[in-house]
Amino acid sequence: MSRKISMKQAINEALDLEMRRDPTVIVMGEDIVGGTGAQGEDDAWGGVLGVTKGLYAKHGDRLMDTPLSESAYIGAAIGAAACGLRPVAELMFLDFMGVCFDQIFNQAAKFRYMFGGKAETPVVIRGMVGAGFRAAAQHSQMLTPLFTHIPGLKVVCPSNAYDAKGLLIQSIRDNDPVIFCEHKNLYGLECEVPAESYAIPFGEANVLRDGDDVTIVSYGLTVHRAMEAAAALAKDGTEAEVIDLRTLSPIDWDTIVESVERTGRLVVVDEAHPRCNLATDIAAFVGQNAFGALKAGIQMVTAPHTPVPFSPSLEDLYVPSADSIASAVRRTLSPKGASPRIAA
Amino acid sequence: MAQNPFPLGKDELLKAYRTMRTIREFEERLHVDFAKGDIPGFVHLYAGEEACATGIMMHLNDNDRIASTHRGHGHCIAKGVDVHAMMAEIYGRSTGACRGKGGSMHIADLSKGMMGANGILGAGAPLICGAALAAKVRGDRGVGITFVGDGASNQGTFLESLNLAAVWNLPVVFVVENNGYAESTAMEWAVSCDSYVDRATGFGMPGVTVDGTDFFAVYEAAGEIIRRARDGGGPALLECNMVRFYGHFEGDAQTYRAKGELEAIRASRDCLTILSERLVEAGVIGRDELQAVDREVNALIEDAVRAAKAAPLPVAEDLLRDVYVSY
Numbered sequence: 321m322s323r324k325i326s327m328k329q330a331i332n333e334a335l336d337l338e339m340r341r342d343p344t345v346i347v348m349g350e351d352i353v354g355g356t357g358a359q360g361e362d363d364a365w366g367g368v369l370g371v372t373k374g375l376y377a378k379h380g381d382r383l384m385d386t387p388l389s390e391s392a393y394i395g396a397a398i399g400a401a402a403c404g405l406r407p408v409a410e411l412m413f414l415d416f417m418g419v420c421f422d423q424i425f426n427q428a429a430k431f432r433y434m435f436g437g438k439a440e441t442p443v444v445i446r447g448m449v450g451a452g453f454r455a456a457a458q459h460s461q462m463l464t465p466l467f468t469h470i471p472g473l474k475v476v477c478p479s480n481a482y483d484a485k486g487l488l489i490q491s492i493r494d495n496d497p498v499i500f501c502e503h504k505n506l507y508g509l510e511c512e513v514p515a516e517s518y519a520i521p522f523g524e525a526n527v528l529r530d531g532d533d534v535t536i537v538s539y540g541l542t543v544h545r546a547m548e549a550a551a552a553l554a555k556d557g558t559e560a561e562v563i564d565l566r567t568l569s570p571i572d573w574d575t576i577v578e579s580v581e582r583t584g585r586l587v588v589v590d591e592a593h594p595r596c597n598l599a600t601d602i603a604a605f606v607g608q609n610a611f612g613a614l615k616a617g618i619q620m621v622t623a624p625h626t627p628v629p630f631s632p633s634l635e636d637l638y639v640p641s642a643d644s645i646a647s648a649v650r651r652t653l654s655p656k657g658a659s660p661r662i663a664a
Numbered sequence: 665m666a667q668n669p670f671p672l673g674k675d676e677l678l679k680a681y682r683t684m685r686t687i688r689e690f691e692e693r694l695h696v697d698f699a700k701g702d703i704p705g706f707v708h709l710y711a712g713e714e715a716c717a718t719g720i721m722m723h724l725n726d727n728d729r730i731a732s733t734h735r736g737h738g739h740c741i742a743k744g745v746d747v748h749a750m751m752a753e754i755y756g757r758s759t760g761a762c763r764g765k766g767g768s769m770h771i772a773d774l775s776k777g778m779m780g781a782n783g784i785l786g787a788g789a790p791l792i793c794g795a796a797l798a799a800k801v802r803g804d805r806g807v808g809i810t811f812v813g814d815g816a817s818n819q820g821t822f823l824e825s826l827n828l829a830a831v832w833n834l835p836v837v838f839v840v841e842n843n844g845y846a847e848s849t850a851m852e853w854a855v856s857c858d859s860y861v862d863r864a865t866g867f868g869m870p871g872v873t874v875d876g877t878d879f880f881a882v883y884e885a886a887g888e889i890i891r892r893a894r895d896g897g898g899p900a901l902l903e904c905n906m907v908r909f910y911g912h913f914e915g916d917a918q919t920y921r922a923k924g925e926l927e928a929i930r931a932s933r934d935c936l937t938i939l940s941e942r943l944v945e946a947g948v949i950g951r952d953e954l955q956a957v958d959r960e961v962n963a964l965i966e967d968a969v970r971a972a973k974a975a976p977l978p979v980a981e982d983l984l985r986d987v988y989v990s991y
């Protein structure tokens with residue numbers, strides 16, 4: 321049975337189903353239950369935006385509120401994972417990664433390799449990413465490239481409720497540490513989602529729209545902007561293929577390269593900062609592996625090289641827009657070499 | 665007029681009252697305007713906690729530094745940050761304290777020694793150790809005050825900073841603003857010891873707990889430890905027990921509170937009522953004088969909102985400005 325639910329509900333459902341299936345799954349985070357130790361309602365919050373609301377009633381103490389000590393509880397989730405549990409630890413806003421990154425990139429990410437292949441660390445660290453929420457510089461970042469840079473971490477960033485559910489279930493079952501990035505501006509977005517459990521394998525991009533003229537690759541919120549751009553371009557007779565990466569590590573190189581070999585043009589859209597991000601990564605890979613197929617220079621559309629500004633008038637300019645993506649596509653259609661230098 | 669039983673003269677008392685009233689009015693106005701949808705982003709109100717910021721900041725000058733929290737409006741106002749610039753910042757205007765780039769959670773005014781509200785819990789504690797180190801190296805008798813909530817007092821950065829300040833003998837005061845909750849989670853559950861004084865002792869520094877709704881209690885305790893820090897006596901911790909009158913942030917339904925809890929604290933633990941009753945009862949300041957202050961403050965906030973709404977938004981060129989000193 322399938323019905324329309326939001327990405328927030330889909331994440332809640334994935335947690336619920338996996339907790340039912342596997343008693344080693346525990347969920348922890350700040351106020352993910354809420355009201356612990358207080359005299360009012362149990363399950364008072366269910367997370368800062370209500371993503372885990374209702375799970376406490378179903379699973380009780382397998383959901384744990386934590387003190388505001390990210391190094392300690394994220395580290396404890398990792399340690400418990402190395403000892404047989406499958407913890408899902410919520411790091412509210414992934415910007416808070418700063419205070420607990422050691423446990424993630426020096427510990428969790430390295431155990432498997434550093435211990436000669438003898439360790440497994442099936443932990444999921446999930447939290448919000450992305451701009452557009454008026455949440456300012458320390459609650460709005462798209463830090464995905466920091467995570468993809470680290471060998472040993474898997475990095476997931478769904479663009480819709482269906483993918484969020486299947487990818488979170490897969491993340492929980494996966495035996496490596498997974499950073500699960502939830503774009504806060506997609507939480508309310510609804511789509512058809514089956515009620516039953518299903519897993520979406522990692523490293524399989526989703527081709528959302530077929531087209532022969534240009535390939536647009538993105539992930540997360542900007543997938544939707546890319547689709548808008550594609551619709552606008554279609555009116556002018558340009559057919560764009562839109563690829564939603566879904567997982568950034570591992571990444572589906574084959575789908576990207578096959579598409580570019582057909583279209584000869586590539587636009588990569590990334591909400592992260594312009595340097596050393598997914599866009600530059602993919603552009604470099606295609607430049608190295610499919611150079612012969614390219615009919616035009618690769619175009620990248622990213623956020624600017626600035627922190628996320630608070631003022632709505634600036635934040636609205638910050639995230640790549642459908643217009644900026646469509647312009648990038650048009651640049652790939654102009655004669656080779658004619659495109660202006662784009663400042664990072 | 666009766667003899668003044670207080671540790672402050674009448675002008676200073678009026679100043680303290682005015683500061684607390686300004687914070688209250690500022691926050692209550694934001695509460696109303698946020699509900700109307702006028703204000704973008706996350707807003708954490710300091711209403712109910714005014715005596716703490718005010719009682720401490722009365723001892724500081726612009727050369728003393730503070731590092732604030734996500735609940736920073738009260739600290740800003742008490743440290744002398746311009747109310748118009750704050751309001752404009754919260755409205756995201758180019759006339760704001762941070763030209764609209766920071767918002768409520770990042771208001772700063774370095775010229776006033778206000779090193780920023782902060783979106784990262786515990787982040788202010790190491791920074792204020794640095795401010796105190798700079799004061800110590802310069803020998804300018806400056807002190808650093810960092811504010812931390814009961815919840816954020818569990819951050820590693822905070823606990824590490826206690827130790828650092830102690831071993832370096834820095835002129836720092838760690839103020840724990842204990843309002844009983846971190847978002848929806850109770851302090852009694854999340855903090856492993858009964859008293860912050862025990863934590864301070866464990867880190868080799870004195871700790872004091874005061875009723876943070878009592879302006880005079882805060883003022884006197886803060887005075888002593890700030891003087892001690894200024895004189896080279898080293899760091900100390902001050903725990904202020906207090907209450908927050910609104911949700912964790914605007915939009916919080918506060919169902920974690922006991923029934924009647926909010927009404928009870930508003931009735932019996934309102935620091936502004938407590939202060940004004942004491943001033944009036946002692947016969948030092950007349951009710952009419954306080955009401956005159958209220959009217960002035962009301963006009964000030966009204967004007968700040970009007971000016972903020974009328975101010976220009978930042979423009980496209982501002983987006984790329986100020987990433988580096990010269991960009």
Ligand SMILES: Cc1ncc(C[n+]2csc(CCOP(=O)(O)OP(=O)(O)O)c2C)c(N)n1
Pocket residue numbers: 350388390412416419734735783784785786812813814815816817841843845846847912
């Ligand atoms: C490192 C970090 N973790 C979590 C948060 C999210 N957060 C913001 S305020 C808050 C509660 C803080 O409680 P407390 O320190 O008691 O201060 P209060 O809000 O009560 O003033 C939380 C969890 C954050 N901003 N930074």
Ligand SMILES: [Mg+2]
Pocket residue numbers: 813814815841842843844845846847
């Ligand atoms: Mg608190």
